[in-house]
């Protein structure tokens with residue numbers, strides 16, 4: 001697909017590469033922290049970081065999700081303050097990343113560092129048909145471990 005993208009920080013495409021799929025099979029485009037100086041995140045701290053990019057998906061049949069990078073999340077505890085970021089198809093503002101240090105050690109984000117990834121996903125907008133009851137299923141209202149653990 002084609003994605004209308006605005007570059008809001010001129011260092012992107014010059015000093016720092018534009019987002020690109022790293023391999024033919026990559027699902028995510030890495031997003032960079034467009035900081036002016038290194039940012040220290042103490043354990044437990046969360047900061048909203050600019051990416052220098054805006055996208056306009058235009059089509060309600062798509063959304064984008066901002067997801068953590070597995071290496072940063074697993075090794076350094078750097079994940080997202082909102083766990084997952086959901087980008088609406090009509091959003092035109094700068095993509096922002098809520099960066100949360102859920103770990104026990106201080107982490108410094110360097111300017112231009114890849115801090116999260118953007119994944120484009122298909123979306124169905126549902127029309128709600130209001131009913132009084134549902135056709136019976138085996139599960140019914142059972143959930144949250146109702147089927148046991150093993």
Ligand SMILES: O=c1ccn([C@H]2C[C@H](O)[C@@H](COP(=O)(O)OP(=O)(O)OP(=O)(O)O)O2)c(=O)[nH]1
Pocket residue numbers: 066082084085086087088089091094095096097098
């Ligand atoms: O990690 C994120 C999450 C959201 N957004 C932007 C794009 C999205 O379309 C918009 C609104 O996000 P969401 O609907 O999740 O937030 P909200 O708290 O419901 O705000 P709003 O009232 O603006 O919808 O904020 C980001 O830039 N980064």
Ligand SMILES: [Mg+2]
Pocket residue numbers: none
């Ligand atoms: Mg919202």
